[in-house]
Amino acid sequence: MNEYEKEEPASRRDFLCGAAQQAAGAAIILAFGEQLVAFSEAAAGETAATAEASAGVPYDPLKHRYLYLIDVAKCIGCGACVRACALENDVPDNHFRTWVERYMVSRTGEVTTDSPNGGKDGFEPLLTGQDITKAFFVPKLCNHCSQSPCVQLCPVGASYRSPDGLILVDEKRCIGCGYCVQACPYGSRFIHPETHTASKCTLCYHRITKGMLPACVQACPTGARRFGDTQRPGDEVTEIVASSPVRILKPEMNTEPNCYYLGLSQEVR
Amino acid sequence: MSHALTGYLFPNDVHILWSLMIVMYPYITGLVAGAFIVSSLYHVFGRTELRPVARLSMSASLAFLLVATLPLLFHLGHPERSLNIVITPHFTSAMAAFGLIYTLYLTLLVLEIWLVYRKDIILTASRSRGLKRWIFATMALGVYDISEEALRVDRRVITVLAALGIPAACILHGYVGFMFGSVKANYWWSTPLMPVIFLFSAVMSGMAMVIILYLILMRFANRPIDPDCVQSLARWLWLFVVMTVTMEMLEIVTLAYERNEEWVVIAPLLNTKLAFSFVVVQVVFGSLIPILLLGIVVLMQPFLTSPLRNTITFIASLILLIQVFAMRWNVVIGGQIFSKSLSGFRESYHPQLLEKEGILSAVLIFIVPFVFLALFNKFLPLYGDAPETKAATTEEG
Amino acid sequence: MEHTKHLWRAFLILLVLGVAGIFVRHFLIPESFGEQGFYRYTSLGEFKEKPVIHGAVGSCTSCHQEIADTKTAGKHASVSCEVCHAPESVHAAGGQKIADMPTNPSHTLCATCHQFLEARPKEFPQVDVTQHLIDLGVMAKGEAIPDGACIVCHQPHTL
Structure with missing residues (x-):
């Protein structure tokens, strides 16, 4: 639309990229290189599972037990996970199987939290008018609790915990009473506006049973979201959860989540 | 560090999911349980002065029980699957007990009413002809035995059923309270006091409804109002109001005093979104005024004329019906106003007139039991004296 | 006991209703319900059948090796192609291109x-x-x- 667009990209680039910028770029690569490794490892784990799947071994839910790990320090709040989830699972607008929250904490302890459209469109800069000393993004999704209140409270056995450790909703049995939505302390469930049944994260069951990654994990560009299987020998996520200071959300609810957080700050609820 | 309320809601927590229909449900089951307790005061506890309302309260209980499931069906995303709750009841869920408790209670109530009215049914059958005779003969199950011996057996069974009905009514409504009280994720609902509060306010609303029905029915039937009956109902009602309000306040005072995490959301909730429906309607208008009015009836009995007593009791009962509705509203809607993020409030809930779960549906559902009662009254009078039960006879003797 | 005929009839009716209820219920319980827990086990299979929208890691590479190599050498190596473009399923099906990949x-x-x-x-x-x-x-x-x-x-x- 203007001359800027018509200009030769290469020359412009040479002009712009000063030495200082390049140095900064190098530092960034170093800092985030670790994440590239993390991602390729996740991919390697997946390849092993895919190999098994393609070798014609039928999926046995009794041989898997999944867990999820979120590294808060790596989340850049891009919302790629929310968009990928919505596309993969046909999530209706204004409802979320996963979302990203932004926390901004001031020196005096004022907490400003937001999640515009669940973080689906990313985040805009936000002026709180306060001296922000701590700010971070927190991805959220169903915690697939081992002691899940939603399954306990489902009157008809439509919500259940599968042998591989996932909380799922049988769309053909659900009566749409909404009790599970009330019971979930994490706000992970909603009543689907079209099916009128409870809907929630399935950890992309249709993908993971074929050896693929959940859409959100695959979409995460920084490795903030990781997916593991405690039954897989040498599983890295299992190892991190077993050996690192991880936290869970709302431990006072005693729901025993299978979604763990690294570097979670106490403001998060 | 303090968690200031900055208005963040979990993105799935935007709408109020449980609507006016879910307010109606505990309200109606409360009337069911409460009215039944009134009839049991006569049949089991021998309060003979309540004999004029024994039949009425039992029939009212049944009339409301028959529509108790309607608000739920209006609310469900898949009402056609509602029977799943009986086909595969998941008994770790309080809600799953619904089918069993409802069936049990309905059976008890129908049996009891059948026995209470059996003599009338048989007399009607023998007096009428054609279809009416056939219907009433079927209702009598083809047995026309109204000998003194048979009626004595009936009375004994009625007493047993009424006695069994008390725990059944308590379970029916206590379980509704438990359904809310056991949701640990919701700080406004989660308290062991919830079933007890529900139960007591249920008895309160049931009694108030029986008083109103009795006074109106007597006026329309042009029959004398029994002053002892009204005086006794007012006294019982006063007791239950005092106990209910005590527990409702106890819950708030405990929350306020302990100042746990939940108070961070509940205090602003009561100060803003629930200020009118809780503080004004439920506590000041709905509780204090009836306590004073009924207090006058109870304490100043010798100085009151019958019409004055009836009027005061009627007004107090009407206010209490509003109080209990406000209480259900404040529990059901209030509990959904704050997000589980504990740092933000949803938009206030205003039911629409014409939506599926809206005001018109609620009003229509609430009218049906009165239509049932009017129909019932046409064939089997509600004000007829109930047979004396064993307990009542003993008391008199 | 005399004079209890009506009570026995009522009892019998309730008994018949109760037994009929239990009988009917038995046939309404879906198959596979309770096989692995209090749920319909075959629903797990239904979840597996949902369509896959995003391709597996590296699925783009089979056709776009060159771009993939370039990207892998750069800073965006860890960014999945589909994040900036679109899910694989809008572009290819069964190894065949079905529509242009949006940029x-x-x-x-x-x-x-x-x-x-x-x-x-x-x-x-x-x-x-x-x-x-x-x-x-x-x-x-x-x-x-x-x-x-x-x-x-x-x-x-x-x-």
């Missing part, structure tokens, strides 16, 4: 990751997009950001 040249796409935000990790490359373009003289203060402003200088694949 999004808008600066808003870049900004979702690289707009400066206080909550982003400090070491992550980010910039105040508007200020950056003003500093470079691309646009004046108050103007709208021109379409494709970022990719004029920054090539997402070769970075």
Whole structure:
């Protein structure tokens, strides 16, 4: 639309990229290189599972037990996970199987939290008018609790915990009473506006049973979201959860989540 | 560090999911349980002065029980699957007990009413002809035995059923309270006091409804109002109001005093979104005024004329019906106003007139039991004296 | 006992209703219910059958090895192709191209990751997009950001 667009990209680039910028770029690569490794490892784990799947071994839910790990320090709040989830699972607008929250904490302890459209469109800069000393993004999704209140409270056995450790909703049995939505302390469930049944994260069951990654994990560009299987020998996520200071959300609810957080700050609820 | 309320809601927590229909449900089951307790005061506890309302309260209980499931069906995303709750009841869920408790209670109530009215049914059958005779003969199950011996057996069974009905009514409504009280994720609902509060306010609303029905029915039937009956109902009602309000306040005072995490959301909730429906309607208008009015009836009995007593009791009962509705509203809607993020409030809930779960549906559902009662009254009078039960006879003797 | 005929009839009716209820219920319980727990086990299979929208890791590589190699050598190596483009299923099915893969040249796409935000990790490359373009003289203060402003200088694949 203007001359800027018509200009030769290469020359412009040479002009712009000063030495200082390049140095900064190098530092960034170093800092985030670790994440590239993390991602390729996740991919390697997946390849092993895919190999098994393609070798014609039928999926046995009794041989898997999944867990999820979120590294808060790596989340850049891009919302790629929310968009990928919505596309993969046909999530209706204004409802979320996963979302990203932004926390901004001031020196005096004022907490400003937001999640515009669940973080689906990313985040805009936000002026709180306060001296922000701590700010971070927190991805959220169903915690697939081992002691899940939603399954306990489902009157008809439509919500259940599968042998591989996932909380799922049988769309053909659900009566749409909404009790599970009330019971979930994490706000992970909603009543689907079209099916009128409870809907929630399935950890992309249709993908993971074929050896693929959940859409959100695959979409995460920084490795903030990781997916593991405690039954897989040498599983890295299992190892991190077993050996690192991880936290869970709302431990006072005693729901025993299978979604763990690294570097979670106490403001998060 | 303090968690200031900055208005963040979990993105799935935007709408109020449980609507006016879910307010109606505990309200109606409360009337069911409460009215039944009134009839049991006569049949089991021998309060003979309540004999004029024994039949009425039992029939009212049944009339409301028959529509108790309607608000739920209006609310469900898949009402056609509602029977799943009986086909595969998941008994770790309080809600799953619904089918069993409802069936049990309905059976008890129908049996009891059948026995209470059996003599009338048989007399009607023998007096009428054609279809009416056939219907009433079927209702009598083809047995026309109204000998003194048979009626004595009936009375004994009625007493047993009424006695069994008390725990059944308590379970029916206590379980509704438990359904809310056991949701640990919701700080406004989660308290062991919830079933007890529900139960007591249920008895309160049931009694108030029986008083109103009795006074109106007597006026329309042009029959004398029994002053002892009204005086006794007012006294019982006063007791239950005092106990209910005590527990409702106890819950708030405990929350306020302990100042746990939940108070961070509940205090602003009561100060803003629930200020009118809780503080004004439920506590000041709905509780204090009836306590004073009924207090006058109870304490100043010798100085009151019958019409004055009836009027005061009627007004107090009407206010209490509003109080209990406000209480259900404040529990059901209030509990959904704050997000589980504990740092933000949803938009206030205003039911629409014409939506599926809206005001018109609620009003229509609430009218049906009165239509049932009017129909019932046409064939089997509600004000007829109930047979004396064993307990009542003993008391008199 | 005499004079209890009506009670026995009532009892019998309740008994018949009760037994009939239990009988009917038995046939309404779905198959596979209770096989592994209090749920319909076959519903697990139904979840497996849902369509896969995003391709597996590396599925783009089978056709686009060259771009993949370039990208893997650059800073966007860990960014899945589908994040910036679209899910594989809109573009290919059964190894065949079914539609063009969309490209999004808008600066808003870049900004979702690289707009400066206080909550982003400090070491992550980010910039105040508007200020950056003003500093470079691309646009004046108050103007709208021109379409494709970022990719004029920054090539997402070769970075």
